[in-house]
Amino acid sequence: MISTLTSTLANFALLCTLTVSAHAADTIKIVSSLPRTGSANAQTTSMVNGIKMAIAELGAKIGESTLVYEDWDDASPQKGNWDPTVEAQNADKAIADAEVMAYIGTYNSGAAKISMPKLNAAGLVMVSPANTAPNLTKTGFGEPNEPAVYRPSGKINYFRVVPTDDVQGAVAADYAKELGATKVFVLNDREVYGMGVAAVFEKRAKEIGLTVVGTDGIDYKAANFKSLVTKMKQAGADLVYFGGTTQTNAGQIAKDIVSGGLKAKLIVPDGCYEKAFIESAGAKALEGRCFITFGGVEAKALKGKGAEFYANYKKTYGGEPEGYAVYGYESAKVVLSAMQKLHAAGTAITRAGVLAEVSKTKGFTGALGTWSFDENGDTTNRVMSVNTVVAGEFATVKVSGLDAGQ
Amino acid sequence: MTATEVFLQQVIYGLSNGMIIALVALGYTMVYGIVELINFAHGDVFTLGGFLALTIVGALGAAAVLNPDTLGDSSHWLLLATLVIGAGLFCGGLNVLIDRVVYKPLRSAPKLTQLVAAIGVSFILVNIALFWGGAPMKILGNGNAAAASKNFPEILEGSNLLGEESNVVLRLEDLAIFAVTIPLMIGLTLFVKHTRLGRGMRATAQNPIAAKLMGIDTDRVISATFLIGGFLAGAASVMWSVYNNSISFQMGFRAGMDAFTAAVLGGIGSLPGAMIGGVLIGLIRSLSDGYIETRWTNVVVFGVLILILVFRPSGLLGLKQREKV
Numbered sequence: 001m002i003s004t005l006t007s008t009l010a011n012f013a014l015l016c017t018l019t020v021s022a023h024a025a026d027t028i029k030i031v032s033s034l035p036r037t038g039s040a041n042a043q044t045t046s047m048v049n050g051i052k053m054a055i056a057e058l059g060a061k062i063g064e065s066t067l068v069y070e071d072w073d074d075a076s077p078q079k080g081n082w083d084p085t086v087e088a089q090n091a092d093k094a095i096a097d098a099e100v101m102a103y104i105g106t107y108n109s110g111a112a113k114i115s116m117p118k119l120n121a122a123g124l125v126m127v128s129p130a131n132t133a134p135n136l137t138k139t140g141f142g143e144p145n146e147p148a149v150y151r152p153s154g155k156i157n158y159f160r161v162v163p164t165d166d167v168q169g170a171v172a173a174d175y176a177k178e179l180g181a182t183k184v185f186v187l188n189d190r191e192v193y194g195m196g197v198a199a200v201f202e203k204r205a206k207e208i209g210l211t212v213v214g215t216d217g218i219d220y221k222a223a224n225f226k227s228l229v230t231k232m233k234q235a236g237a238d239l240v241y242f243g244g245t246t247q248t249n250a251g252q253i254a255k256d257i258v259s260g261g262l263k264a265k266l267i268v269p270d271g272c273y274e275k276a277f278i279e280s281a282g283a284k285a286l287e288g289r290c291f292i293t294f295g296g297v298e299a300k301a302l303k304g305k306g307a308e309f310y311a312n313y314k315k316t317y318g319g320e321p322e323g324y325a326v327y328g329y330e331s332a333k334v335v336l337s338a339m340q341k342l343h344a345a346g347t348a349i350t351r352a353g354v355l356a357e358v359s360k361t362k363g364f365t366g367a368l369g370t371w372s373f374d375e376n377g378d379t380t381n382r383v384m385s386v387n388t389v390v391a392g393e394f395a396t397v398k399v400s401g402l403d404a405g406q
Numbered sequence: 407m408t409a410t411e412v413f414l415q416q417v418i419y420g421l422s423n424g425m426i427i428a429l430v431a432l433g434y435t436m437v438y439g440i441v442e443l444i445n446f447a448h449g450d451v452f453t454l455g456g457f458l459a460l461t462i463v464g465a466l467g468a469a470a471v472l473n474p475d476t477l478g479d480s481s482h483w484l485l486l487a488t489l490v491i492g493a494g495l496f497c498g499g500l501n502v503l504i505d506r507v508v509y510k511p512l513r514s515a516p517k518l519t520q521l522v523a524a525i526g527v528s529f530i531l532v533n534i535a536l537f538w539g540g541a542p543m544k545i546l547g548n549g550n551a552a553a554a555s556k557n558f559p560e561i562l563e564g565s566n567l568l569g570e571e572s573n574v575v576l577r578l579e580d581l582a583i584f585a586v587t588i589p590l591m592i593g594l595t596l597f598v599k600h601t602r603l604g605r606g607m608r609a610t611a612q613n614p615i616a617a618k619l620m621g622i623d624t625d626r627v628i629s630a631t632f633l634i635g636g637f638l639a640g641a642a643s644v645m646w647s648v649y650n651n652s653i654s655f656q657m658g659f660r661a662g663m664d665a666f667t668a669a670v671l672g673g674i675g676s677l678p679g680a681m682i683g684g685v686l687i688g689l690i691r692s693l694s695d696g697y698i699e700t701r702w703t704n705v706v707v708f709g710v711l712i713l714i715l716v717f718r719p720s721g722l723l724g725l726k727q728r729e730k731v
Contacts, residue, residue, distance in 0.1 A: 224649070261575045
């Protein structure tokens with residue numbers, strides 16, 4: 001409590017001096033806006049640790065300027081999840097503080113929709129370690145006014161280091177073919193995420209010559225899907241794709257496929273890449289027949305700088321990093337690298353300068369391999385892993401997109 | 407699969423799901439018949455029955471119980487019977503408790519007050535299920551992700567009775583549903599028709615004041631009704647869990663909704679109506695899932711309900727309510 005109070009006071013004091021001197025060379029501030037209250041907290045702690053590691057590696061200095069990092073919460077106890085009000089406040093606070101040169105966040109795609117237009121108008125760079133909804137940056141995935149509505153200035157200030165769901169759906173379709181599937185049945189949970197990723201799967205499946213024998217949007221509150229399984233059996237499906245999450249009953253679908261005698265494999269997206277999925281489906285229904293795609297690889301499988309990150313992380317924090325830790329680290333790295341370049345060129349570090357440098361990121365070699373930001377601000381990194389369940393635990397069976405970098 | 411096989415399969419699934427719905431619907435219709443209350447908490451009592459069943463299974467250690475060496479080959483059925491009776495008594499007791507604590511003090515209050523109270527009870531029970539699914543379940547090794555659905559171990563052997571090569575799947579679980587629900591329904595009908603308490607129930611349903619004047623202890627009749635309704639919900643929840651191999655804190659929402667629809671479809675207050683309504687809803691659901699599309703199933707179910715109510719406002723077997731003057 002006292003520390004937050006003093007830091008608030010310090011911020012206030014800094015703000016006062018700043019308005020007087022109007023010169024921001026001495027302190028460079030990076031803030032993150034991630035959910036600290038609720039079930040995502042463990043994931044956030046891991047990402048914040050990653051950001052702190054990236055800053056510590058530079059001795060918290062860029063030239064003579066001191067790097068200051070602030071870890072902001074975008075969730076509220078009322079919601080136990082990200083809160084639009086808090087996210088909006090965070091964005092306003094960052095904009096008002098002239099020392100803030102970069103905004104790392106958000107975790108939830110929905111939260112990004114709130115802060116993106118604000119930060120865009122202010123010309124402050126925003127890097128997300130975890131948003132996967134394609135409509136934040138690409139046309140043709142969401143509303144007709146997306147993503148323009150998030151870019152009131154017309155320029156791009158939002159970047160992300162994590163591959164989007166349109167990549168994920170395609171990887172799933174390619175893997176379906178690899179499994180030898182010819183007739184696929186595509187299901188979705190009629191939610192934004194599930195429908196989006198299932199639509200990409202379906203499109204890609206048709207492109208690579210798989211026959212889509214049927215599609216359906218399930219009623220995920222139904223008791224079971226046995227009748228639907230019979231329908232898929234009748235259609236002769238040898239693979240089922242379900243765009244959905246553990247919460248939208250992926251486990252029940254896996255079970256009903258087995259009990260209904262449908263001899264088909266099942267592929268599900270990263271919304272099921274959590275222990276709770278195995279618990280709800282029961283390992284027996286998944287082993288050898290269910291595959292789960294995930295953006296990136298598990299931390300211990302990272303190579304090169306990623307392997308160094310993993311070793312350092314374990315040394316510094318003494319535990320296994322969560323899935324998104326490395327993305328937090330990489331987000332900070334890309335921002336810091338831009339600042340270093342500005343410093344090396346003898347240019348003052350300003351918001352506009354940092355934004356310009358970040359958007360020029362090409363062939364960046366970091367913990368996630370070598371990648372660039374494309375014209376939409378998305379990473380060119382296409383690394384996806386396909387996982388299955390072995391002895392009640394997730395096990396990686398395939399990693400794709402390693403060569404797609406640059 | 408040939409068209410006949412597909413149809414046969416959908417009918418099997420429809421009947422199995424429908425029998426469970428019917429069992430839950432009986433609880434709605436009985437309570438409504440006696441106290442004219444739509445007990446919205448009924449579906450959540452059902453949920454807690456499933457949670458109790460999984461807790462019992464976890465505590466006993468399903469693998470140990472199902473080991474033929476300890477109890478012999480009949481251990482599956484013995485465990486199922488234990489669960490049905492255990493969850494039945496638990497849900498029955500819970501239902502009586504809810505009636506005593508919440509509904510009884512409101513008996514003479516306006517109907518809307520009771521209805522809102524029932525919705526409140528429903529919320530409380532859902533949250534109890536959420537809590538139950540967290541830490542308490544973890545102790546028994548059933549995972550502690552409270553909001554995710556939980557795996558329910560296979561209690562009955564899962565192989566296809568028609569042979570592994572057959573396209574139509576008929577499993578022991580399907581038969582078990584009939585083996586449990588049909589005797590319960592027959593028992594209930596006989597009980598209401600031929601026992602003293604059953605006669606009391608019918609009398610109270612017809613006219614509570616006259617029944618009281620005739621010396622019937624209506625409070626006892628009401629308690630018995632809640633007990634029986636709860637028992638049936640508990641039995642249904644066990645069959646639901648065994649059949650779907652999962653439980654979830656929300657399972658009572660859809661089950662309750664279907665059952666309530668079934669009760670209205672069959673004519674609320676009528677026992678055979680609830681049974682027929684339940685089976686019908688199960689069949690409509692399964693045929694719509696199979697022949698139309700899953701996304702349209704709710705539309706079809708409620709479309710049929712509206713259609714029936716247009717032509718028979720008091721349901722299939724419902725009696726025309728005489729206007730009380």
